[in-house]
Amino acid sequence: xxxxxxxxVRKTYPGGFEAIKGVNVDVGDGQFCVLVGPSGCGKxxxxxxVAGLETVTGGEIDIGGKVVNQVEPAxxxxxxxxxxxxxxxxMSVFNNMAYGLRNRGMKEAEIKSRVDEAARVLxxxxxxxxxxxxxxxxxxxxxxMGRAIVRQPKVxxxxxxxxxxDAKLRIAMRVEIRKLQRRLNTTSIYVTxxxxxxxxxxxxxxxxxxxxxxxxxxxxxxxxxxxxxFVASFIGAPPMNLMATRPEEIRSQLAGSSAxxxxxxxxxxxxxxxxxxxxxxxxxxxxxxEAIERVxxxxxxxxxxxxxxxxxxxxPGELPPGEIIVRIPxxxxxxxxxxxxxxxxxxxLHLFSADGRTRLEA
Amino acid sequence: xQKQAIFQSKLxxxxxxxxxxxxxxxxxxxxxxxxxxxxxxxxxxxxxxTTFVWFDNYIELFKDPAYFESVVRTFFFSFAIAVLSLxxxxxxxxxxxKPLRGSMLYRTLLIWPYAVAPPVVxxxxxxxLHPSLGVLARYLRALGIDWNPLLDGDQAATxxxxxxxxxxxxxxxxxxxxxxQAIPKSVLEAAxxxxxxxxxxxWTVTFPLLSPTIFFxxxxxxxxxFFDTFGIIDTMTRGGPGTSTVxxxxxxYSDGLLGGNLxxxxxxxxxxxxxxxxxTGIQFRFVERKVTY
Numbered sequence: 001x002x003x004x005x006x007x008x009v010r011k012t013y014p015g016g017f018e019a020i021k022g023v024n025v026d027v028g029d030g031q032f033c034v035l036v037g038p039s040g041c042g043k044x045x046x047x048x049x050v051a052g053l054e055t056v057t058g059g060e061i062d063i064g065g066k067v068v069n070q071v072e073p074a075x076x077x078x079x080x081x082x083x084x085x086x087x088x089x090x091m092s093v094f095n096n097m098a099y100g101l102r103n104r105g106m107k108e109a110e111i112k113s114r115v116d117e118a119a120r121v122l123x124x125x126x127x128x129x130x131x132x133x134x135x136x137x138x139x140x141x142x143x144x145m146g147r148a149i150v151r152q153p154k155v156x157x158x159x160x161x162x163x164x165x166d167a168k169l170r171i172a173m174r175v176e177i178r179k180l181q182r183r184l185n186t187t188s189i190y191v192t193x194x195x196x197x198x199x200x201x202x203x204x205x206x207x208x209x210x211x212x213x214x215x216x217x218x219x220x221x222x223x224x225x226x227x228x229x230f231v232a233s234f235i236g237a238p239p240m241n242l243m244a245t246r247p248e249e250i251r252s253q254l255a256g257s258s259a260x261x262x263x264x265x266x267x268x269x270x271x272x273x274x275x276x277x278x279x280x281x282x283x284x285x286x287x288x289x290e291a292i293e294r295v296x297x298x299x300x301x302x303x304x305x306x307x308x309x310x311x312x313x314x315x316p317g318e319l320p321p322g323e324i325i326v327r328i329p330x331x332x333x334x335x336x337x338x339x340x341x342x343x344x345x346x347x348x349l350h351l352f353s354a355d356g357r358t359r360l361e362a
Numbered sequence: 363x364q365k366q367a368i369f370q371s372k373l374x375x376x377x378x379x380x381x382x383x384x385x386x387x388x389x390x391x392x393x394x395x396x397x398x399x400x401x402x403x404x405x406x407x408x409x410x411x412t413t414f415v416w417f418d419n420y421i422e423l424f425k426d427p428a429y430f431e432s433v434v435r436t437f438f439f440s441f442a443i444a445v446l447s448l449x450x451x452x453x454x455x456x457x458x459x460k461p462l463r464g465s466m467l468y469r470t471l472l473i474w475p476y477a478v479a480p481p482v483v484x485x486x487x488x489x490x491l492h493p494s495l496g497v498l499a500r501y502l503r504a505l506g507i508d509w510n511p512l513l514d515g516d517q518a519a520t521x522x523x524x525x526x527x528x529x530x531x532x533x534x535x536x537x538x539x540x541x542x543q544a545i546p547k548s549v550l551e552a553a554x555x556x557x558x559x560x561x562x563x564x565w566t567v568t569f570p571l572l573s574p575t576i577f578f579x580x581x582x583x584x585x586x587x588f589f590d591t592f593g594i595i596d597t598m599t600r601g602g603p604g605t606s607t608v609x610x611x612x613x614x615y616s617d618g619l620l621g622g623n624l625x626x627x628x629x630x631x632x633x634x635x636x637x638x639x640x641x642t643g644i645q646f647r648f649v650e651r652k653v654t655y
Contacts, residue, residue, distance in 0.1 A: 051551075053554070072554075074554060074555065074556070074558070074559070086546060086548035090571060090573075099556050100555075103556055103558045103562065104557050147552075
């Protein structure tokens, strides 16, 4: 049981590369914190710093009220689940789980009861004598989990633990991890690049980019009020539509509000409705339908805006400029090439400063 | 799926493998066969007459206490050389595996001695430890050690073992380093988080994961110590003093070429040949199939 607090944590590699540029995060006791961001954003480095596998260049890492910057990984009372599971290939499943307990000089009887209990919870009991190579990916994953929970540590650290599993298993394990964490009520920090995993698992979501924290908070709060255009486009799939408010068309519709001088307008695909009306204070856009994706319960309409307008891409290479995604329920969709008009109400508009770094409240 | 080349002519495949077969037959099977035949023959001192003596050469050999001494000595040498060079190489490899500045340079330097030919190794060690020429021998004597491998058989044996082990360290180092680098870093990190201190981590994780490499190198080193130490022995001690550094291979040479006892020498060769076959068998059976941990 412990809080984890990061105070202005920094990491600079010997070559001068600044991987973490001052991160402040406070994870309460028993909370599930997810670090999410694109690859190279420093989220794994940050987790490894909490684990003690990377040195801390600046700031403080505090676990359970104790600054652990100089404490060995073994003495931090943490357990970590690695992306490749990092099971000991020469040890049986039982010994994999017992290893950490033996290193701490626990009695064999106690070790056996703890491992058996963990194996029961994770449905590994019939496999205790097997070697890791005789297990499937999902089973290995569970052994890695088991190795973490038998230790009953203060903090669980997860480094993209599900990324090597197939899609179906990933969802099942995601739910398992959440249930397990709730039951054990152990403070957890979880790293992922998958925003869906992040949204579903987190009590506190930390969105990172370029070694910095973009936003910290409740996942739904972040979804509803992204603080920057980066967060807006990273959280949510398909990403939020972002466009410059320079075009007179939109600006005129927004006139009269403080948002008139906003630089970037964001609208989530699901907040659009196909309609000829323009909602009061909202925006409407004429589109030409270019592509349709039907996924069953919903349909994505890809349209281009009639005028040549630049879409502001928060992360490069996502959508061609000027493209708008509209999400509509069901399978009814306009034909390709059709001219449609989509609109969003005032309350669903997200406004950002021109550099995308600040959210403007309308 | 069957992998089979289709030839138009029935003869062509045989023509294509003929050069390889010729080399193997002329340079390997023919001499081997000669040795087997020779081992059943007895020549008189002048080489004028040859008698077929069945297994007399072998019986003589097994009755000869000098041969058994040589067998025991060879096994002892092999064991000592293997243990010494493997442990030093492992120590060096573990050190070199750490991400330190200039690691490429010292890794390269550690591999170099492998390029030195065995007789040259012998000469190098003689320059260091020859009782009258040796640089180190002077200091040994200054320390009050009566160092004279030319007279003291145990010292001569020590010298051979040191030189032979030294030469093999580079080879072992290379394999150990590769083996260490093949161990996923995250496994060692997991062990660190699991509360294992560096020494315990080494013995409970690194060492077991290196066991296939260790076993492979053990076989290679024994084969090396058996057969490839000839050059070192010949340049350093010529089997002396007395017969205190005569190994099985050196005995084949000294009995046959120096002693002129071709029949006995051939019989010894055949026995060595059988040993090689057994060692190779072990290697194929366990190493090629990969030792699983």
